[in-house]
Amino acid sequence: MSASANQGLRALADRWLPKLVLSPTLAASLIFVYGFIAWTGWLSFTESRLMPRFEWAGFVQYQALFENERWWTAAANLGIFGSLFIVCCLVVGLLMAILLDQKIRAEGALRTIYLYPMALSFIVTGTAWKWMLNPDMGLQKVMNDLGFANFTFDWLVNPDMSIYTVVIAGVWQSSGFVMALFLAGLRGIDDSIIKAAQVDGASLPTIYRRILIPSLRPVFFSVLLILSHIAIKSFDLVMALTGGGPGNSSDVPAIFMYQFAFTRGQLGQGAASAMMMLFTIVAVLVPLMYMETRSAKRV
């Protein structure tokens, strides 16, 4: 009797336990992610000011948003920062991974050093780089004190260049992580392929160009996914490094959203800008994921 009852119980548990264990997570993400996205979407169609209000007002907030020059500054900065940040991280990360892959001495130590910035929060990175790039006490002063009187590096306080300092700090922080992903990808490739190529007389650069890098394709996708969402939601790094300044010159959509929603009493407009950020992420991620799943099916 007990054996069959046990078996029935086990079957029941097998069927229900995974669902039971996953249900709190599912419920939480339904409410706290999708529920709040819907709520923000609804707010973006209202005249909400200091507090949420729920009367339908149509597209007024989007209209005001698109007429706001500061929003376009923020959007343009996101374009500059996002593309440069992703490209530089990919290039630097891949290069470091390839160099580390050459079976060198003290690889473990080097890997830790390169990966270490990832352990810092963006706030720490931003503050440290703010000090280093400050013309009055950082790099420029050191160079001037060393005798290079004409050396200037004032990007941090130059409204035309300030967004590029964010790129520098961002790349410094994230390229080590990208390197780790690529390195793992490289290590996962079967050694015999490389040996076969070597037997065929292929040089090392050719092996990397024709065999190794193309087989890293899935890693490229994951890296792109991770970097692009870091770029679009970036807030703390910019806040710590430039505070969006000088003026609004290094403003990004996340800062715009925070200020309008929480400090200026324009919750509706903040919600509209948040929805625009969501659409940007969707516009980047959906084609990427589509390509990824299609290529997975083909293989």
Place this chain on the structure above:
Amino acid sequence: MELKRLTMAVLAATLLPATAMASEVEVLHWWTSGGEAKSVAELKKMMNAKGVTWKDFAVAGGGGDNAMTALKTRVVSGNPPTAAQIKGPAIQEWGAEGVLADIDLVAKAGNWDKLLPPVVSNVMKYKGKYVAVPVNVHRVNWLWVNPEAFKKAGATVPKTWPEFFAAADKLQKAGIQPIAHGGQPWQDATLFESVALGVGGADYYRNAFVKLDKATVGGATTVKVFETLGKIKGYIDKGAAGRDWNLATAMVINGKAGMQFMGDWAKGEFTAAGKVPGKDFLCVDAPGTQNAFTFNIDSLAMFQQKSPAAVKAQADLASTVMSKDFQEVFNLNKGSIPARLDTPLAKFDDCAKKSNFDMNAASKSNKLVPSFAHKMAMPSATEGAMVDVISQFMNSKMTPQQAAERLAKASAVR
């Protein structure tokens, strides 16, 4: 028996917090820096003396932005603090949300209408009823001067804009940074506001930044204001970007810079460094703003409370804040002047006395205007949009004409 004791214990445990909360006030504020924190400690002492427990709810940073975010969360969840540091038109915005408490009874008993200048009491009322208590009056249109640096450069303390630029040239020649400034949006706006009052006068200021008349904002006077501001820009060092105001004040204190445009909270930095007003540093009207006064009033807005005991504690808080003793000691620490007119000024320094005298004079000659850079004059959305334009002008090659046009557009944002 055992069960009964248990029941009693549970009852006591549930009732105790309720009774403890009854005579307690929770005040949300961002008075966290040196002199300010001292001022708040005084209020806490006074409330404790009345048998009311003080629950501190200090949220530092962001010029109160962080505190406002915290406040919204509390109000939305139906658990507002007793009072919160809210000022200017924001009091009306909160009033419109229907969450502020009517403290008119306390005000009537204390005869507040007689004790406060009308410009001040108007800000404290929502629909004719008092909902907030003023704690101080800051003057914003000050110019802080290091006389030592001026002597070294052979410059004279300016009263007009031509004199100002002459002095700035002399300072620059002597190797002293003429103007200490921090390139943060609110500081840019503070500077702009003093220039606007100095160049355009009180009537222009009121039409443009209080009544938000679009034609005035985009008019020729505003172009002139931006021209002056553009000229001032040339006397500010490159490292100003993102500098905090107190670091800029420190430049004036050590004689690295000659002057700074800043409200009278800057005085706290000077006195903390052991400097004496009139001797080691001078507080003069920003050029062209003699007899005019841009005010920035801190106040505590009262939120509706549920229990009668909490309402009672709130009334105690309101009357304590308005008491002569508190107004005196708070403002001595903070560098501002009391909002209450009959507070004795014997213990205050010359800058505060001048501020008080100028406020009364400006009130009579109708030159007492609210500071818009400090959220006293316009809705926060409009203020934000205008500050965006000003700060962009300070950090780009925008022409004065373009800036005036864009400022006019910003003045229409509600």
